[in-house]
Amino acid sequence: MPEPGQTSVGEVLIVTGMSGAGRSTVANALEDLDWYVVDNLPPKMLRPLLELSDMAGGAVPRVAVVVDVRGRDLFESLPEVTRSLRDGRHLRIVFLDASDDVLVRRFEAVRRPHPLQAAGTIVDGIRRERARLAPVRESADMIIDTSSYNIHQLTSRVAELFASADASPHTVTVMSFGFKYGLPPDADLVADMRFLPNPYWTDELRGLTGEDEEVREFVLGQTGAREFLDAYTAALEPVLAGYQRENKRHSIVAVGCTGGKHRSVVMAREIAARLGQMPGVAVGVTHRDLGRE
Template structure:
């Protein structure tokens, strides 16, 4: 069956290639990291001559790497001179876009001074000499850019957020949340962003018919969630986390771990984690996975 650009099959087979370039110090590394967080396959400091093989490779992988970003810049030296021809040859294939990052001379000077590194084109001259030489060499490429971002007034978090807004898929979650149950007797999770204590609830361990079961069993979950204070705790915790996740989105914090503990990590924390994960997964822009660190330990 033939496909048109508007059919779902054709959309799934499309390849996206994003060339990321611009002035040194304007934020290429930040953009590359942000694109990786969005699931793009990012190659840094790629010689322009390797762009075509990279596109061909992505085609041979099927759907594994449909979105490829290549960071190309003057660090390639003489090789960078071929970027214009490479861009023109790729414009007719799939979806190829050019992102150019820029900033004022004063901002670029300050950034280089902060990291105490010379400009790649500085040589025996000053920072401004290197910046001026690069700006002249980049002028034609900038004029052909599909997207130009001036990062002069942006910090790294704001730039990453801008990239997320520009290049994320429509259904891409803003934050990926791991809800983790654990047992206090085995120690606190070292990677937890938030820790809540479920030991305020009566322990099912002391109920003979529940002792050998876990919070994954319906009878235990019903018991725990029906205890006084359990529902109010979950309602309040979800409400408290809403503005936190909104703030994470603004600060481009894309991963968070919510840890829930009880004595052994077998009953209360497991049941609460499952219910909290279910509730959080209903929030817009949040992707949730639930894990039980200590389930099965003696």
């Protein structure tokens, strides 16, 4: 438990701004960056939320809260609440804005009414919202104008501003599997190792797996094995770089053989070791079918 007057929550980010300016996109991007995100929280619930986070003993180091006019009259208390919470906390307010014509086009594109337009027009709703949000905009630590951003560009901007220093732009899971058990349904890329001789047909290797050094040496000693590794990982490099540019934060590279026990296990580990040397990529390995009979 923190001492009186101290907090264990690290960063607190309040995301607010105009409806249609990208709050949902920012919230999703922050969640992908491992922020704990709470959407549509009434301002007066901020203190109880942060007190609960304090009681978690630092388990929730970065909290982002989306606050907007959907909170109706409760929203009016936001400036007062944030002023009282700033003491002892690294708290920032991010205000998302966009030009009126861009906001109108966005509402027309999704065919939804503005939350404050009532019986009027979208423009009426935008004007009411601007008036209501004026004090919040003035107290914001950061204003992001999203008029010229698409979803991917806004996501990239959020990553630039709020990713932790040690965060990897892209995480890869290299998964070995057996074709006889079916393709992994969530695989982004699939490599087939059945072009290599199967250790299963070698008596002394049949009862071993790709985790054993004898099997590894057998597989990597086959014609084409190392050439494949060189060519395949070289081909993956621009793919993973493109995923990073497009804000795809996770991908699965599936590596298959007949039963998922020998060749795919060896090659999955070798591919993972090579991908782990690429900048901005964090790699994990899993063997889906290794324990099957």
